[in-house]
Amino acid sequence: MKWIKSPWTISLGTAIFSMFLAMIYDYLKKNPFLSTIIEVVKWVSNKIILILNYEIKVWWILCAILAIVIVIVFINLKRGKIIKPDFYNYRKDTLKDWTWTWDWQYDSKSRKWDIINLIVRCPSCDTPMYNIYNGYYFDFKCPRCDYNTKTNNVDIRNDVKIIIKSNIEKKIYKK
Numbered sequence: 001m002k003w004i005k006s007p008w009t010i011s012l013g014t015a016i017f018s019m020f021l022a023m024i025y026d027y028l029k030k031n032p033f034l035s036t037i038i039e040v041v042k043w044v045s046n047k048i049i050l051i052l053n054y055e056i057k058v059w060w061i062l063c064a065i066l067a068i069v070i071v072i073v074f075i076n077l078k079r080g081k082i083i084k085p086d087f088y089n090y091r092k093d094t095l096k097d098w099t100w101t102w103d104w105q106y107d108s109k110s111r112k113w114d115i116i117n118l119i120v121r122c123p124s125c126d127t128p129m130y131n132i133y134n135g136y137y138f139d140f141k142c143p144r145c146d147y148n149t150k151t152n153n154v155d156i157r158n159d160v161k162i163i164i165k166s167n168i169e170k171k172i173y174k175k
């Protein structure tokens with residue numbers, strides 16, 4: 001193994017090695033794709049280091065938090081704000097010989113206003129009457145004066161809801 005240590009081998013080996021390095025360098029230089037990737041990686045890592053080393057002022061953070069809070073409040077306000085329709089105060093009417101009261105509730109899924117708490121009022125004392133349904137008869141009864149009704153065994157509440165909505169469509173209701 002004397003030849004390894006010989007100056008000929010060392011100088012030849014060095015020459016081949018430096019030629020090999022020069023070839024790689026040339027190859028990378030000529031190959032724009034590879035060098036572009038290397039440049040991009042360099043650029044990104046430089047930016048990351050720059051960002052990580054950035055001196056952050058406390059008021060920047062406070063401003064950012066404030067901006068986020070304002071945006072969240074604004075979105076919630078916009079979502080929660082439901083424009084009341086013209087018929088919103090139409091909550092009482094005499095339909096099918098009875099006086100009815102009800103409330104409006106906005107259904108965000110169907111984006112429609114629903115009639116809720118539809119109640120028939122006692123003709124004697126204007127007290128809300130409750131429904132009696134025993135499977136055969138559908139009646140109203142006044143808890144205050146015990147006024148009792150017979151409505152021909154038919155639940156007319158659904159009809160009343162349809163009439164209310166129809167009145168709104170026809171614009172024949174008291175605002």
Ligand SMILES: [Zn+2]
Binds near residue numbers: 122124126142
């Ligand atoms: Zn009554």
